[in-house]
Amino acid sequence: MKKSFFVIPLSFLAHILIVNIVLYALTPVTYKNAFTIVFINLAWFFVTYSLDFYPTARRESFSQSLKNFFKLYILFGLVYFTSFAFLKPYPYSWQYLSLVYLMICALLMLFRIFFYWSRNLVRTKEYVHTRTVVIGRDKNLKKIRRIFDIPKYGYRYMGYFDNSKSNSPTYLGDIESSYEYIFNNKIEEVYCLASRLSKDEIKHIMNIADNSLKKIKIIPDNKELFSRAMSIELYDSVPVLNLRASPLDLEYSNLIKRIFDITFSLLVIIFVLSWLTPLVFMLMKLDSKGPLFFKQKRHGVNKNTFWCYKFRSMTKSDDSDTKMATKNDMRVTKLGKILRKTSIDELPQFFNVLKGDMSIVGPRPHMEVHTKQYETSVEKYLVRHFLKPGITGLAQVKGYRGEILRKSDIINRVRYDIFYMEKWSILLDIQIITNTVTNIFMNDKKAY
Template sequence: MKYRNSDYIIPISIFLNLCIINGVLLILTPETYLNVFNIAYYNISWLFIAFILNYYTTDRKELFFTRFHKIIQILFVYFLSYFALFAIRDESIPSISYQYVVFAILSICLIWYRVLFFWVRGKFRVIGRNSVKVVVLGRDRNLKKIRKVFDNPTFGYFYSGYFSDNESKSPTYLGQIKDSFGYILNYDIDIIYCVASNFSEDELKNFVDFADNNLIRFKVILDDMDVFNRAMSVETYNTTPVLNLRNVPLDTEYGRIIKRAFDIIFSGLVILLILSWLTPILYILIKIDSPGDFYFKQMRHGYKRQTFWCYKYRSMTVNKESDSQMAKKGDMRVTRIGKFIRKTSIDELPQFINVFKGDMSIVGPRPHMVVHTTDFEKSVDKYLVRHFVKPGITGLAQIMGYRGEIIKPSDIKNRTRLDIFYVERWSMGLDIHILFYTIYNVIKGEEKAY
């Protein structure tokens, strides 16, 4: 393969990461670092974890924010490995809190290095380094979409143009298909993209043979169909490629394990540190304020449309419309203490019990009443896609302003759109981002929290 100046990217990145790890630990915690076994452990464990998580990749379209979950994943696992050393060696730690600070500084340095890495790589590609020359055989609507990737200089593609037997006055039109072979060899093309719908099986085979015999990478652009989406992936059954149109990151074993582990730890801490003392106080206030049960529980739809009891602190008077009508601005059903706990979202805290039980997750699409799910699945396109994952206490739609009452059809459509985006693009980095802005919005106060 004739990629330019790419052979040293991964070795240099590994070397600099190890320099950061060893440098930070040597400066900040020499008493635990200056040991042959410990030094070997810190370095080998990082390399092993990075290999298992496929941390060092050369995906040309990879950017810092599109793969932010990678740094979160490796730092989380390395955190466990880092502190496991003290148990393995049975060594006394001078100060466990200080070690937390050390690891936090180490994490910040590694994150900033990754930011700098993508910035330098982008600049490197803009001047023509680590780049590839590409041409396209054939043309359809998908070519315009792919051109958006080719035209981004940080990805390092040099798009030469396209060949087609249908002549065009486009400045990127290079000629007929028969002229492409000489052009590709003369201009040292690295990758050939072929629009499959424009050619017969025999023609495609000839293209593949030509590319293989000249050490040129060959890629096929699938037929232009409206069913394609950004969440699709290709699976192989023996030698037959099969297109999976709904790829859900949380279908992977790793995704389920890390998200469930985070849910159990986080919800357990909330139950022990907050609900344990807050619940008795609210019990007295809610009971004094109005008659009725302390907890409000409601049947809602969750993962794979299964029903479960969703818990809240009761914030309304007992009423017959609670299972069919959402709270509205100035709703007379809301009690005095209810106004406060709804405004601060305290009424949602018992759902951490749902999370601990496994009915919900901390982050995910908000669960709706059964009657609303029945309605929306008929009126909103792809509404049920949001049920491919567990519902959450907070979600992407909520931090984007789509929470509470649904006033107009666009509210539920936009909420569904953001929920589907979350389902298709889940990562621990996205979960942390949503959690941060949820806390920020609670402190700031939300207009629709009523």
């Protein structure tokens, strides 16, 4: 952010004050031990420094910074509780110290929310705008302009230069005239579209920018290959584009999701399935012949096959592994209609989650025959197999569950699954679970 030299020091100072004020007010004995105070404050500095916690990208939002915040909570929490080992005897109970720590976390989070709110507000003011120009014009110009036009990012787009003349009001002239314009109009950031510039032109612009304290950024010629999930990795000094990046590529993200899956599944198994399973068993024996559970081979992560479990909701048939349930399907039993309408038939899949074959939230697993059908007829269908399948998913809460009546149903399902993979967060998982439960009580028309 322009004129933001003091933002990082002030943020650091505010956080340190919050930590120390809460500790002084709620655990005053702490301040009778100088070593403990020095330990806590130095630990805060080293933890935030190791996480690169304070420097934020211009386009970073509050939700994007949450993963760093949770890592900070975990690491600083370890420091916090360790620090009380220096106080003997312990003047406070562990329950009380936990509440104090939660108070610190809550106040830090509130300050972070205020920081992003005030930052976005300040960036809407004229005097903090970053003046930018673009050199070159291709399909990326419109895309980058959409970013410049968002007030909270704090850009002021002046126009573009290109050797192809245009009547556009933002056209400023040919590439040669851009050099003088950059000097005379206090331009701070120059964006170069590589597809429209030669190697010598880019080098010349880089020299001008370096010698005049202007930031230069190159937008590569993407050949229409890039995606919103793309990331750049450095192999030594060689930049490599990862076109299918996901937050779940990171080990800690997978760990958080797995811990959530195990915890949630155990709660459902212990407090719901423990009494619901015998009840369904008794009702099923009165309703129809057959086993309690129905199992079917489905494709999971990396297209690996696993047994997916459900409460049986249909009579036994030869096409159970090839034909989806349809509206008014004669195979569905009387009890099965209730189980399917309320999604109770899916609950045994929490055992699949506990085993590690599935996740609570993810793309719904399809039958093997359907995978073979769609992998050749639906573009990017197999991308959804980069993730563990889920009991519920983003596509399902958006209305694309159950029977596939039109090709657009499976296409949109795949699009939502890929969007989920690219934008995963634990908060998104919680939101999808909440929407799934809500849909059960709102008479989902596709629950049959």
